[in-house]
Amino acid sequence: MIRARRLTKTYGDFVAVDGVDLQVERGEAFGILGPNGAGKSTTMRMLGATLKRTSGELTILDRDPSTQGPVIRAHLGVVPQDDALDTELTVAENLLTYGRYFGLSRSYLRGRIDELLEFAQLTDKRDAKVDALSGGMKRRLTIARGLVNEPSILLLDEPTTGLDPQARHILWDRLFRLKETGVTLVITTHYMDEAEQLCDRLVVMDQGTIVAEGSPADLIRAHSTREVVEVRFGSDRNPEVAAQLDGIGTRREVLPDRILVYTDSGEEDLQAIVARGFMPVTSLVRRASLEDVFLRLTGRSLADE
Amino acid sequence: MSIDSRAVARPGHRGALFVAEYRLRNMWKWRGAIIAFGLGNPVLYLASVGLGVGLLVDANSPTGGVDGVPYLVFIAPALLATAAIQGGMDEVTFPTLSGFIWNRLFFAMRATSLTGGQIADGVLVAAMVRVLFTTVVYWLVLWAFGAVAWDSALSLIPVSTFAGVCWAALMLAVTANVTDDGGFLALAGRVVIMPMFLFSGTFYPLAALPLAVRWIGWISPLWHATELGRWLSYGMPLPPWRIAVSVVYLLAMGIVGVVVARRRFEARLTR
Numbered sequence: 001m002i003r004a005r006r007l008t009k010t011y012g013d014f015v016a017v018d019g020v021d022l023q024v025e026r027g028e029a030f031g032i033l034g035p036n037g038a039g040k041s042t043t044m045r046m047l048g049a050t051l052k053r054t055s056g057e058l059t060i061l062d063r064d065p066s067t068q069g070p071v072i073r074a075h076l077g078v079v080p081q082d083d084a085l086d087t088e089l090t091v092a093e094n095l096l097t098y099g100r101y102f103g104l105s106r107s108y109l110r111g112r113i114d115e116l117l118e119f120a121q122l123t124d125k126r127d128a129k130v131d132a133l134s135g136g137m138k139r140r141l142t143i144a145r146g147l148v149n150e151p152s153i154l155l156l157d158e159p160t161t162g163l164d165p166q167a168r169h170i171l172w173d174r175l176f177r178l179k180e181t182g183v184t185l186v187i188t189t190h191y192m193d194e195a196e197q198l199c200d201r202l203v204v205m206d207q208g209t210i211v212a213e214g215s216p217a218d219l220i221r222a223h224s225t226r227e228v229v230e231v232r233f234g235s236d237r238n239p240e241v242a243a244q245l246d247g248i249g250t251r252r253e254v255l256p257d258r259i260l261v262y263t264d265s266g267e268e269d270l271q272a273i274v275a276r277g278f279m280p281v282t283s284l285v286r287r288a289s290l291e292d293v294f295l296r297l298t299g300r301s302l303a304d305e
Numbered sequence: 306m307s308i309d310s311r312a313v314a315r316p317g318h319r320g321a322l323f324v325a326e327y328r329l330r331n332m333w334k335w336r337g338a339i340i341a342f343g344l345g346n347p348v349l350y351l352a353s354v355g356l357g358v359g360l361l362v363d364a365n366s367p368t369g370g371v372d373g374v375p376y377l378v379f380i381a382p383a384l385l386a387t388a389a390i391q392g393g394m395d396e397v398t399f400p401t402l403s404g405f406i407w408n409r410l411f412f413a414m415r416a417t418s419l420t421g422g423q424i425a426d427g428v429l430v431a432a433m434v435r436v437l438f439t440t441v442v443y444w445l446v447l448w449a450f451g452a453v454a455w456d457s458a459l460s461l462i463p464v465s466t467f468a469g470v471c472w473a474a475l476m477l478a479v480t481a482n483v484t485d486d487g488g489f490l491a492l493a494g495r496v497v498i499m500p501m502f503l504f505s506g507t508f509y510p511l512a513a514l515p516l517a518v519r520w521i522g523w524i525s526p527l528w529h530a531t532e533l534g535r536w537l538s539y540g541m542p543l544p545p546w547r548i549a550v551s552v553v554y555l556l557a558m559g560i561v562g563v564v565v566a567r568r569r570f571e572a573r574l575t576r
Contacts, residue, residue, distance in 0.1 A: 048416055050412070050415055050416050050574065050575060051575055051576070052575050069420075070418040070419070070420060071418070073416060073417055073418045074417075074418040076416070078413070078416035080409075080412065080413060080416070082409055084408055084409045084410050084412055084413035085408065085410075085413075086327075086331060086408065086410055087408060088331060088334050089330065089331065089334070093330060097323075097326070097327040097330060098413070098417065100323040100326055100327065101320070101323050101324070101327075101414055101417040101418070101419050102417055102418055103319065103320075103323065103418070145413075149417070
């Protein structure tokens, strides 16, 4: 569906996207994970045929976006980070006007809008002004708007940033359903739980380049142990304690607020720490996540960004 | 959801019309304000300046008015052109700032099969509809006050609309370059619209001004529209070359505006 080779975007001296290779297959949910400023949104705008690439190859739906942008965009759905809804129009009017931009007929759109409102769980908000919607509702409306032309690929730029946990779960549920219908999803996010939940395959981006690629499970297997012990001794004691944990776990990471011990047997290692006479203020044994992969690959925590 | 029946989406060459359709739908939300302003503005101006100041002017002029006609008749074409120019400006500046900065709607539009040029064209087409509406309403009020004759409808309305749209095209191009909206509209209102209104021979013949400031009128689309309007309305003498200069000047303004706006829209939306 999408194929990029050495895809690059520069602004003057600044290289926003630096030689990215990626491939998105039909029907998959593909994630671009990375901190803010990693080049995710810039990449996304190039994949959406709205931003001209500086160099490299890019084909979307077997076409070159630099010459066939409108044809490609007719088959894409785009959910921008900032919604970009007309807040003076109603929910249904936003869908109608957007559908008209694709040249869709009013009679077709009448039926389509009913379907989309139902899908977005906004049927009872049909005639409400967009101003009156919650953040989660606006985002669902933006997704519905992106689907108005029955796209082959839906591009979502940070779909749940700024939403509360309940609104995120509703949105994830909608995206799952969409995937089940065969729509290819491309999602940027800086939430690893989101990437783990939604993506079949993902790339990890940092400073404009791809630092890892694979399924969430593959990435965790390749770059982390199975389990992680998180122990907190208070921010001033963490480094001191960490220095005395040699031999416990395969690797340790000291963050400002906690120590991470990478291991295949978390409970045993936690006991080993206590056995050495260190009583953590709090402790947690958990499965390794993409957060750990990111930390390993970049030396930085996603959450710190 | 029937995602696989996707034969419906096709890129349109009528993209600009779909954008205009959206703009008109948005304007419809403001219909109360547009109609109230469209009617209120001419009624207030004609009552205060046209009749009020006119009483004074007509009484103190040896010819019983200005340019051989009552003051009300003299200022009518100028007021009509002012309304057209102001209306056109409103309908390009606000949506353009909004589309690029406030709600970034243009970026969402450009993610569909539309091009930047079509978005620019669409905003202008909708502005043209608004200008035509404003001009017709204004003309009707002028006629009700006896400031214009019935048969001027088919000449005065098109000329004022033409001037309003050409000016709107230029302002569309200018606004497409505004990245920081803070004060742009206030600045444009104070240093462009206000001087244009005051120094374009609106309330008195341009020749009454000293040469040092008369150039403001010469470059002002309002003055050119007013000259054409006075010629059409009450037969103010205007040599053919002057008619040609005014028409060409306005037309050039419109063409430059459209060409630059299309280019700026596309560049800004794909940057």
